[in-house]
Amino acid sequence: MEVTPGSSDDGKQLSSLLSQTQANGISVTEIIGDTAYSGKDNLAEMKKETIQPVVPLNPIVHHGGERQEGFEYNKDADFMVCPAGQHSTRKAMQGSKQSGKSRSLVFYFDVEKCKACPLSEGCYKRGSKSKTYSVRIIAEHFKEQIEFELSDTFKERIKRRPIIEHKNAEMKRFHGMATAKYRGLFRMRIQAYLTAFVVNVKRMVKLVEHKQPALE
Numbered sequence: 514m515e516v517t518p519g520s521s522d523d524g525k526q527l528s529s530l531l532s533q534t535q536a537n538g539i540s541v542t543e544i545i546g547d548t549a550y551s552g553k554d555n556l557a558e559m560k561k562e563t564i565q566p567v568v569p570l571n572p573i574v575h576h577g578g579e580r581q582e583g584f585e586y587n588k589d590a591d592f593m594v595c596p597a598g599q600h601s602t603r604k605a606m607q608g609s610k611q612s613g614k615s616r617s618l619v620f621y622f623d624v625e626k627c628k629a630c631p632l633s634e635g636c637y638k639r640g641s642k643s644k645t646y647s648v649r650i651i652a653e654h655f656k657e658q659i660e661f662e663l664s665d666t667f668k669e670r671i672k673r674r675p676i677i678e679h680k681n682a683e684m685k686r687f688h689g690m691a692t693a694k695y696r697g698l699f700r701m702r703i704q705a706y707l708t709a710f711v712v713n714v715k716r717m718v719k720l721v722e723h724k725q726p727a728l729e
């Protein structure tokens with residue numbers, strides 16, 4: 514488990530989650546996750562570790578070019594967050610539909626906020642009528658994963674992904690995780706770790722009971 518601010522990119526947690534899992538003695542041969550984990554670096558890391566990535570590709574996550582420092586994509590809300598914490602207000606696809614190579618997804622920011630922004634140097638050009646942030650979409654970097662996504666194996670394995678959502682729902686509905694009980698990451702970590710501990714213990718008890726039914 515990793516606890517991060519709501520605006521951070523889930524995909525960046527993959528390395529740390531993988532290390533935690535391996536440090537706990539679990540050999541990882543497959544990772545099933547949502548689109549947030551389908552970034553180029555994550556796919557490369559899984560390949561290096563001979564782990565099968567069962568993660569659907571997302572055109573925004575599997576971008577080609579380098580991202581400008583400090584801009585983060587929030588996949589749940591589908592907007593870009595700039596270094597000053599401003600959310601993009603809209604997005605548009607640019608480029609030819611026929612050529613995946615030249616297409617870009619462009620996110621637009623509110624220039625009124627940029628005009629008053631202390632971080633505008635090198636980001637917003639004074640007098641400009643718009644401030645945009647573009648993500649290039651380069652399909653060939655993901656050829657192997659695009660092919661795997663079409664396979665029967667992928668379609669079968671990805672069906673297991675909702676299992677974790679049931680666990681998340683259990684934590685939210687029955688153990689208070691729908692609401693942040695405290696402010697600050699440190700305190701939120703305590704709430705999250707203890708909640709995870711509780712649902713894990715419940716699961717362990719269930720497994721033990723299943724293996725060793727209580728004597729009548």
Ligand code: SF4
Nearest residue numbers: 595627630633636637
């Ligand atoms: S200039 Fe605009 S886009 Fe750039 S950091 Fe400031 S608010 Fe964000």
